[in-house]
Amino acid sequence: MTLLRRVMALPDPQFSTPRVLGVDDFAIRRGQTYSTVLTSVEDHRVVDVLPTREAGPLATWLIRHPGVEIICRDRAGAYAEGARRGAPDALQVADRFHLWQGIGRAVETCVASHRDCLRNPSPSGLSAEATGEAAGRPQDDPEPIGRRAERKKAAHALVHELLAQGHSRRAIARHLGRGLNTVPRYARAATWQDTLRENRPRPSRLDPYKPHLERRFAAGCTNVTRLHRELLADNAPVTYQMVRACSATLRTTPPDAPPLRRRCGR
Template sequence: MVRVMQTDAPFWDSLVFDGIDEVDVETVTAAFGTVEVVARGRAAGAAYPDCGRFSDRIHDRYQRRLKDLPLAEQGFVIRLTVRRFICGAADCPRRTFAEPFSRLAAPHARFTTRLNHALERVGLALAGRAGARLTAQLGFGAGRMTLLRRVMALPDPRFSTPRVLGVDDFAIRRGQTYSTVLTSVEDHRMVDVLPTREAGPLAAWLTRHPGVEIICRDRAGAYAEGARRGAPNALQVADRFHLWQGLGRAVESCVASHRDCLRNPSPSSVLPEATGGASGRPQDDSEPVGRRAERKKAAHALVHEMLAQGHSRRAIARHLGWGLNTVLRYAAAARWQDTFRENPPRPSRLDPYKPYLERRFAGGCTSVTRLHGELVARHAPVTYAMVRAHIATLRGTPSAAPPRPPTVRQVTG
């Protein structure tokens, strides 16, 4: 469906070309989800960009197709008729020039200035592929390379010398080529990039940019020397990342120097994972640990405290909202460890066949389906789930071989 709208030109001038007084709208067409505006220049003539002489002699006309921001969720295209004027000066090197529309679009551009600004903002925020997906959703789709070209065409931002300067290295090609990145620590922006990570370029940069008060740097000696030469009055500090990195390297060096102790651990130097406690002390079997143990310990202390205050067991149960048997069990236990009840394992129909499964598993048969089929052939009243659960416990049983010693990085971590 095609609609040609003939409306007042001032209305469309103010809607489409807000702030642009050099264009007149002739017709507006809406078809297949796209609004197309046919426009032309309003001025009688134009000044030649080289010599500055005004000319109103028209040589010819041509059309430019400009893509603009969407209008009411529809694509928006401007077909602009451009005139070419003839310069009447005899000494002018060029005879003709195109009518300029500097506020609407740049020369030879296919996007309007405002659409170009929108693409620049999307490219700066999301870069290529993600930005292309967003522009497709917003109705002015652009390819990833179009967005990247918009970003690369922007001039480099000019920053003032930061008060707190961050100095760190980064790898252009790891193990071969390294450079230095300078950042502003206070507002988290990059300031400059130096070609190497040596002292000379850093000292020269600091000399050219006086005013740095604090240098938050890497621990490299070259950076320390460059900071002393370029900014002798600046305070040199390390950030949290480099402090943590230095601590990790020191611990790793210490553990590496005692690597033989990891291969042959003594009973007094067992890792916390083997002891079952986070503090490295061996836990006694009579002292359970964990959240359940903490809850039982607190409940036992609370019940005995209320008993010492003279409350009856029934009053304690009503006050705490517990069952009477629960309060009686805590009151009868002299120690909180005695509140743990050992539940004996329940008998199972698989118990008579467990030795057979263990022999077959030790012999190398680990297929649950095969073992279950063998028991069914013997008319054993067992299910597949019973066999699978018991084989899972056999798989989780540690072997008789001693565990491998931890690596240096594991102990450092």
């Protein structure tokens, strides 16, 4: 206890504002309580811990600690908004872990959604029908699925079983230790395969205003700030980041492309 008192009596170390700031969340209680950890990417040390993973605390911290040139963060929209408000001149980049995680999920989701197109090669000299009969199963039986798909299949079946027993979604989430958004997603999915198709475009607050942006681009107005101000004047609940992402997509989309192919950012 004496040693602990001595250590706790020491003053907190004073760190200078890092040039490259790492921003990521961590779970205090998984699925319920999260905080934000700020790190110095160049020195590999923790700089500060924020109580939530919302945009406000991050923006306030950046305003109080000017000098951050690069913000290395995950893909959370709240962090993007907080970084833009607190350090508008800083360059926002994705860290290596989340880049690999994102591409891994995209590849796995794409492959899983096209599993019906994949079949094991037949031994030479045997037809696919003979191979299926030799294996003791019909030809159209699905092949073994991956571990992630197996987990989702089991979770989907368990959620629907508990719903059939009359349990509420909140009670199921508490019982399984899952997030409040995860259980409704499984409940809405008719089949477990639907939970794998996570690369479908999600609705965005910008969706009702995308035709307006397309018309303005066609008329020659490509200034993001001006387009954002026009939408704000129309009481549109959109952010500058949304308009900028959509504008970047419109710049790279051929003018004669059909509207359904134009996928603006969230």
